[in-house]
Amino acid sequence: DTAVSQTPKYLVTQMGNDKSIKCEQNLGHDTMYWYKQDSKKFLKIMFSYNNKELIINETVPNRFSPKSPDKAHLNLHINSLELGDSAVYFCASSQEPRISGNTIYFGEGSWLTVV
Amino acid sequence: GNSVTQMEGPVTLSEEAFLTINCTYTATGYPSLFWYVQYPGEGLQLLLKATKADDKGSNKGFEATYRKETTSFHLEKGSVQVSDSAVYFCALSVRVGGSEKLVFGKGTKLTVNP
Numbered sequence: 080d081t082a083v084s085q086t087p088k089y090l091v092t093q094m095g096n097d098k099s100i101k102c103e104q105n106l107g108h109d110t111m112y113w114y115k116q117d118s119k120k121f122l123k124i125m126f127s128y129n130n131k132e133l134i135i136n137e138t139v140p141n142r143f144s145p146k147s148p149d150k151a152h153l154n155l156h157i158n159s160l161e162l163g164d165s166a167v168y169f170c171a172s173s174q175e176p177r178i179s180g181n182t183i184y185f186g187e188g189s190w191l192t193v194v
Numbered sequence: 195g196n197s198v199t200q201m202e203g204p205v206t207l208s209e210e211a212f213l214t215i216n217c218t219y220t221a222t223g224y225p226s227l228f229w230y231v232q233y234p235g236e237g238l239q240l241l242l243k244a245t246k247a248d249d250k251g252s253n254k255g256f257e258a259t260y261r262k263e264t265t266s267f268h269l270e271k272g273s274v275q276v277s278d279s280a281v282y283f284c285a286l287s288v289r290v291g292g293s294e295k296l297v298f299g300k301g302t303k304l305t306v307n308p
Binding site: 110112114119120121122123124127129130132134135137169171173180182183185186 | 226228230232236237238239240243245281283287290291292293294295296297298300301303
């Protein structure tokens with residue numbers, strides 16, 4: 080069983096469309112994340128949720144809206160897609176960090192191409 | 195602020211060569227340090243980690259030591275294989291409220307030739 084699974088793996092869509100990427104983790108973790116990897120492979124956090132509560136929101140345009148229906152799911156909805164949104168989006172999860180250094184487990188990524 | 199600097203790639207080696215990928219960091223407090231690996235067309239996998247000064251993380255023949263005095267976490271492997279070809283990311287973790295985030299370096303692409 081895949082620990083952190085996200086769908087779709089590949090998505091090609093036109094500018095202006097609205098799309099969602101779904102993520103589920105079966106590790107029983109409290110915390111989930113979305114990271115973005117741009118065309119130069121640079122990785123940066125977008126959002127973090129802990130027990131369905133938004134904890135981290137890193138200056139992401141409000142066209143991006145995460146939704147956490149429960150602890151095991153964190154979906155990413157993107158409105159009015161732009162060419163610059165083309166990237167690989169990684170979902171991830173970890174236990175709530177009582178001490179620093181919890182391992183963050185990543186999904187396999189969703190390759191989004193906006194044309 | 196918190197940041198990670200990795201050596202610029204790409205790095206190209208022959209099989210069985212010695213590998214070093216340098217990583218230095220700046221951080222407030224005492225972060226944990228990680229190396230993640232991304233094989234072609236795949237997601238990120240944790241390679242190794244160290245949570246305090248002088249800890250050594252190791253996995254699959256790779257190792258890195260948390261050096262507080264030089265703020266470094268260099269990745270080493272004594273004898274690389276073709277299957278080690280991938281992009282390697284150094285990262286540190288910082289706590290934010292009830293969560294934790296990773297701050298990544300820009301990645302170093304390694305190609306190992308037979």
